[in-house]
Amino acid sequence: MRFDDLDWNDILRRGKAGIGISEDEAQALSELEDESKLVQVFSVTNALRQHFKKNEVYTCGITNAKSGACPEKCNFCSQSAHFKAAESPVYKLKSAETMVAEAQAAQAAGVREFSIVTQGRALKKREEIDEVKSALQGIRETTGMQTCASVGLIAPEHLKELQDAGMDAMHHNLETARSFHDQIVETHSYDDEVETVKAAKKLGMYVCSGGIFGMGENWGHRVELAADLRALEVDSVPLNFLNARPGTPLEGLDELTPFECLKTIALYRLMLPTKDLIVCGGRQIHLQDRQDELFLAGANGIMLGDYLTTSGGETPQDLQLLEDQGLVIRPPPHTPTAPSLAPAK
Numbered sequence: 396m397r398f399d400d401l402d403w404n405d406i407l408r409r410g411k412a413g414i415g416i417s418e419d420e421a422q423a424l425s426e427l428e429d430e431s432k433l434v435q436v437f438s439v440t441n442a443l444r445q446h447f448k449k450n451e452v453y454t455c456g457i458t459n460a461k462s463g464a465c466p467e468k469c470n471f472c473s474q475s476a477h478f479k480a481a482e483s484p485v486y487k488l489k490s491a492e493t494m495v496a497e498a499q500a501a502q503a504a505g506v507r508e509f510s511i512v513t514q515g516r517a518l519k520k521r522e523e524i525d526e527v528k529s530a531l532q533g534i535r536e537t538t539g540m541q542t543c544a545s546v547g548l549i550a551p552e553h554l555k556e557l558q559d560a561g562m563d564a565m566h567h568n569l570e571t572a573r574s575f576h577d578q579i580v581e582t583h584s585y586d587d588e589v590e591t592v593k594a595a596k597k598l599g600m601y602v603c604s605g606g607i608f609g610m611g612e613n614w615g616h617r618v619e620l621a622a623d624l625r626a627l628e629v630d631s632v633p634l635n636f637l638n639a640r641p642g643t644p645l646e647g648l649d650e651l652t653p654f655e656c657l658k659t660i661a662l663y664r665l666m667l668p669t670k671d672l673i674v675c676g677g678r679q680i681h682l683q684d685r686q687d688e689l690f691l692a693g694a695n696g697i698m699l700g701d702y703l704t705t706s707g708g709e710t711p712q713d714l715q716l717l718e719d720q721g722l723v724i725r726p727p728p729h730t731p732t733a734p735s736l737a738p739a740k
């Protein structure tokens with residue numbers, strides 16, 4: 396199948412019924428090189444976004460709650476202790492009070508979903524789990540935001556504890572396709588990532604799982620990852636575009652163009668028509684002055700504020716970007732029950 400063989404009316408009809416395009420169709424889309432034909436693609440991706448998400452945008456923010464000196468070896472990550480020349484902040488887990496205060500500040504800046512992110516293979520020390528539980532509880536009670544944590548290959552029983560403390564969503568990226576994963580992540584397997592996602596799904600959590608693009612993978616890998624995320628029935632897909640960090644094995648890799656990024660977003664909207672698609676790391680550096688097109692391509696969310704180890708954009712500019720597109724931030728899912736800054740233990 397070639398790009399020109401794609402039946403856009405049928406793709407739209409199926410998409411509105413919640414049925415994504417096939418892997419063959421996705422591969423045909425990926426072969427598009429004539430940028431002028433993006434208009435045709437956008438007419439469907441934008442219609443699907445509007446059909447399922449209306450004019451509402453999902454805005455997420457994160458805190459890098461425990462940073463650096465990570466024993467794992469993920470070749471894109473400056474936090475890995477294996478990459479001595481890479482620079483990243485190194486500190487122990489922040490206090491619950493600090494995390495709650497950061498969440499409150501993020502909410503005031505327009506964030507609707509707030510995630511606590513920790514380095515390491517898995518969060519498992521008792522005192523750290525208790526601290527994150529307190530933070531989740533405090534965030535939920537004082538902001539009403541959707542609470543999320545990204546805490547590695549966490550054991551199901553610990554995940555359940557966090558859920559009971561008020562964690563709505565779990566973030567855990569598969570990072571890249573199964574067939575490319577071992578070239579990117581050397582200390583744990585693709586199946587480890589999948590099991591973590593499955594454990595959260597089993598608990599009924601909202602699961603946010605996606606990957607990073609521009610790490611040397613090909614379009615077949617991008618389609619493969621989307622197919623796996625679809626099979627896992629994840630609820631949202633964060634799309635990150637590699638900001639290659641000095642000192643990591645991927646240093647100097649700069650394969651993406653705005654066209655490639657937009658085509659990737661479109662591919663994910665067409666394969667996963669009903670899901671939340673959140674454009675996260677690398678948005679500013681790769682999409683540059685074409686960030687307004689990410690919504691046409693089908694994304695319905697962006698990360699606001701800073702990323703894990705790099706600066707994000709200016710939030711007022713991001714909010715202006717949304718306003719210019721006639722988009723509004725989705726309201727928080729919960730009603731705050733406590734005004735205090737101090738989270739309960």
Ligand code: SF4
Pocket residue numbers: 465466467468469472473474475513514515516547
């Ligand atoms: S991605 Fe996470 S697990 Fe991998 S090296 Fe970075 S902090 Fe560690």
